[in-house]
Amino acid sequence: MKRVTLEEVARVAGVSRATASRVVNGASSVDESLRHAVQKAISSTGYLPNIAARSLVTRRAAAIGLLLPDERRMDGDPHLASVVSGVTRVVRPLGIHLVLMMTGPGTRAQAMSDLRCGRLDGVILVHTDPADPVPGELIAAGLPVVLAGRPLKPMPITYVDVNQTAGAAMAGRRLKSLRCSRIATITGPQDTPAGQDRLAGFLAEVPDAVVVHGDFTRQSGITAMQKLLRCCPDVDGVFIASDLMANGAIPVLHRNGRKVPDDVAVVGFDDSSAALTSEPELTTVRQPITDMAAEMARQLLRQIAEPRSPATSVVFEPTLVVRDSG
Amino acid sequence: MKRVTLEEVARVAGVSRATASRVVNGASSVDESLRHAVQKAISSTGYLPNIAARSLVTRRAAAIGLLLPDERRMDGDPHLASVVSGVTRVVRPLGIHLVLMMTGPGTRAQAMSDLRCGRLDGVILVHTDPADPVPGELIAAGLPVVLAGRPLKPMPITYVDVNQTAGAAMAGRRLKSLRCSRIATITGPQDTPAGQDRLAGFLAEVPDAVVVHGDFTRQSGITAMQKLLRCCPDVDGVFIASDLMANGAIPVLHRNGRKVPDDVAVVGFDDSSAALTSEPELTTVRQPITDMAAEMARQLLRQIAEPRSPATSVVFEPTLVVRDSG
DNA sequence: GGTATGCGTGAGAGCGCTCTCCCAATCCTG
DNA sequence: CAGGATTGGGAGAGCGCTCTCACGCATACC
Missing domain, CATH: 1.10.260.40 (lambda repressor-like DNA-binding domains)
Structure with missing residues (x-):
């Protein structure tokens, strides 16, 4: 040996x-x-x-980081496996390692150090807190970084996103085509781009929709639906901005004597596993997570290869997956 | 700069x-x-x-691998985020990187190379196919490795597991304490240790239980429950060996006019997110995944520090989480 | 036949770090 | 106070690799 x-x-x-x-x-x-x-x-x-020896002279680590929010925010998130899978697909044939980092106190600082000392060639930022200064610092330092989802404020950073607005509009059109007359939406958090865009896209299609706010969590879906039924009992169609919220909201409908989709049609967003564990199964707006993740990896590799290349954004088109809920 | x-x-x-x-x-x-x-x-x-330079001389990569099954098998698996979180908790304070590798053609070989050429100090194997030769090769080569879950055949390898047998027995006792008189179980795949142990543990407690086989997937839960209702319509209590299967099975009960838990009590296993997205929420056997993952990391680090230390196994005790389904 | 051109090859200088020596200085002991 | 034991610090050798540079040997041109 x-x-x-x-x-x-x-x-x-x-x-x-x-x-x-x-x-x-x-x-x-x-x-x-x-x-x-x-x-x-x-x-x-x-x-x-010996990669270490090679890396010492080439100043390439042949490793990229995937920076994730902590377990609590990630919990029940259907995306992680798909994201990892998409990135892996691109990165593995090149012998590049995918290093996972979950946010905690100090993680972001550690990621910065890893980047600066050449232990990581670049990072993909997922679910970054809108107020997080790290993306800004990274691009200021000229370090390769790709964001999952557009940044809250426009900045010269490469990101990959789904066309949230168009997806929400598709959901709106779906509900209208089902001849729903009293349409509502349960939104995501309005301090995130996804939350904002899904609401804006939906309202563009259904301007008179009733709006109740949620925060993408299951629990918020439950609460929001209770509130919705109270303030608007004749609702017959609702776009819920995440499957997880829809998953919490549907039992509330059932408990209040509404049949889905007969009395109330429901359309979700994400096409996550929560869409299948709902009863009935969710009609939802699908984002091609795996492909998007692969594209993030490709964008990151491009930046690593050409450090001073301009920031670009790639936007994928969502599709409507029609199942039983609406 | x-x-x-x-x-x-x-x-x-x-x-x-x-x-x-x-x-x-x-x-x-x-x-x-x-x-x-x-x-x-x-x-x-x-x-x-500069880690590369250090690693060159110390012959330590300061990185460990997490070898996962492919996306399909991982899909809907609630564990990934928890596993990552648990491992991270132990490994990050030491500046050790967690490298994710999803199985695909050649991945396992690549992991072996990474290990051999010193790019990885050790690996944690999750959901390893029972027939997979990799664990054997790794220990034969004296490389640090930890298994999630006991190996199918006894071998001198370090692993961390939950006491599956005891957990299944707890489920059995729960159903008996609910005065169920006609008890059944939907099993996991019988070529996996977890599938075997959960069945054995349950039968030890409820020897006359009706047994229907599943394979841990949601779809198999649906199919198995249909079969169960056909062959044993008077069933009033069922232990389903994974929450995901239970999540598929419960709607089948509803569609067949059975109320849960009034007509049929249901107890699941895992306490995964599927337990909460079920309606009613699942009573289930909880495994402390995050703690187990942290322990795997610790065991791996120990092996890395003392290469010739004997294989050990750590078994965690499960707990019963009582919710609404049984 | 001599200079120019090119291409394939080898020699060797590092990349940034750790760690083993070895030496100097300080301490203890009889 | 001499001798050995102990301790802190410096010099320097490498870890295994890439890459520049120079050299040799064809082939080509005038």
């Missing part, structure tokens, strides 16, 4: 370390016979490059 | 690189005045150690 170095590969192949290195890194301009000899030496010795 | 090295810190502090290194690494036996000088130099220069 001894370590085999490039030096040894070179010795076995009868070439210099430099040439062996060229072969390992796929550099052109190595004579075919030598390349073969080196490759044979690599497999016969079971050589594996 | 220039990089500051130990060399520079030493120069500023007026000591040798060696002494600066001692201070950085908290070695004892450095004169208090020199230590102070170095610390001042560190903060004034904004020094951050």
